[in-house]
Amino acid sequence: MIILDYNDKRPIYEQIVDKMQALIAGGVLEPDSKLPSVRSLAVELSINPNTIQRAYSELERSGFIYSVKGRGNFVRADEHLKEKQQNKLLRALEKQLITCREQGITRENIISSVDKVYEKREDSRSADAPQGSDGTDLHEEVQDD
Amino acid sequence: MIILDYNDKRPIYEQIVDKMQALIAGGVLEPDSKLPSVRSLAVELSINPNTIQRAYSELERSGFIYSVKGRGNFVRADEHLKEKQQNKLLRALEKQLITCREQGITRENIISSVDKVYEKREDSRSADAPQGSDGTDLHEEVQDD
Amino acid sequence: MIILDYNDKRPIYEQIVDKMQALIAGGVLEPDSKLPSVRSLAVELSINPNTIQRAYSELERSGFIYSVKGRGNFVRADEHLKEKQQNKLLRALEKQLITCREQGITRENIISSVDKVYEKREDSRSADAPQGSDGTDLHEEVQDD
Amino acid sequence: MIILDYNDKRPIYEQIVDKMQALIAGGVLEPDSKLPSVRSLAVELSINPNTIQRAYSELERSGFIYSVKGRGNFVRADEHLKEKQQNKLLRALEKQLITCREQGITRENIISSVDKVYEKREDSRSADAPQGSDGTDLHEEVQDD
DNA sequence: GTGGTCTAGACCACG
């Protein structure tokens, strides 16, 4: 379910947080369902339990999960999570759009990119998945040159 | 010309690199014009000269400037620089668009954001600046929750 | 009678202890009346009997109940219980008041909060409940930021 | 400046966070002043640097400080911090007041406690300290019995 | 078994 990318500059715990947020906001993980335990996920990803612990702490802090001592970590039931998540993404997108605009990229260029991304999906969606679901790479890094 | 933001998570040298790249690609710094010396810029920004040196090295590596031993650093005359820069931005944008799509954001939502960013500017552009100019914060940070 | 809050950071057994203490000190549970058995309460709350056992042990230790082997757990008849409970609350309140004072909060601010809490209740009390009754969450958690 | 209480149930990092928040919101630590480095404070308190790191992370997350890699941690300049901090305390106080009210404690009892705390200070203030400053124990624990 | 905290020691990026 979660694939770590050691070439990614972002820390491991952050990669986990992002994937989990996407999975939760995307509805793949249902409210009140139990997440893998800290130790078991650590074994599964072959990383240190402390790193999982940190990821889970972040997720709890940001309201995606709640943890009960002695029982485990559970997906928080919050109707507005998906909406919040989407707003966050849109705000981030707008910041990037401003940069594009400032560098002289035209609105047409942008729309063209949007279409490229969305039309590709439109094709595969009907034959493939019910809705955006699997690829969950938030904030992916971009090579500098 | 360059304003450092210590609240920004990105390292100082990277802020400088991004700013310079924007200034060069945007045409504010003209081809073959001389950049401030490492030492003077370090004084001006009151930071460590090593940091400036690193930024200049990065800029040289990515082809935005060239350095002449004993004379200084100069803006590279490259017709395709602007284009390369824009392509880089568009590729980054598309990655984020994919994430948006995967989280269930509709094409309409995206277009709406695009319009928000571009319409606002259309107004000010005619009265203000000929083209993308100063506000050039790439990769700007976004609050997590 | 008892509602567990799994979002609450406090351990389950402590939530039970606090609730019981409030019910007993508030007179809802009368002296010498029998508490639900460990097993039945565990079933009712669908939690581990060990947890109930621990809560009851704590209650016995702090003098709120007494247990008779083979017969069950009973509310202790102690005239001073209510008073002790109130003193405990007042001492806790004073500790927090000291913190408030140290952070520059004025006596007027405090009084204003006191009035907010007590006036609201004055209205509802006559039409509602004879005295402090159920909502009895000690140490309730407060969002950090 | 910071005294750890190993008898306190609260984790060490949280004790540090609370003290620091009090010191910052109380104006003892001035905006943009540098905090002790992670390592040096660890030595001073004779605890592990990781623990300090965690405390500082929490402080940054909650907006009290900002950190610059390679330079250190600095007090954030935020006019509203003190206000926010006081509001947080007042909200926590009100929760506790509700509990008091529910346990039958009268408004008079409360006021009496408030006066006890504030009058005592009024005496010592004129002869002692200019304003609430030194004692900085937020959320202090209260014995159960 | 679960989560949570802490230590000891290491490595990296930044300035």
Added chain:
DNA sequence: GTGGTCTAGACCACA
């Protein structure tokens, strides 16, 4: 020297 991440291993409280 600074902060930040990660590992390994330990201990505790809770259910």
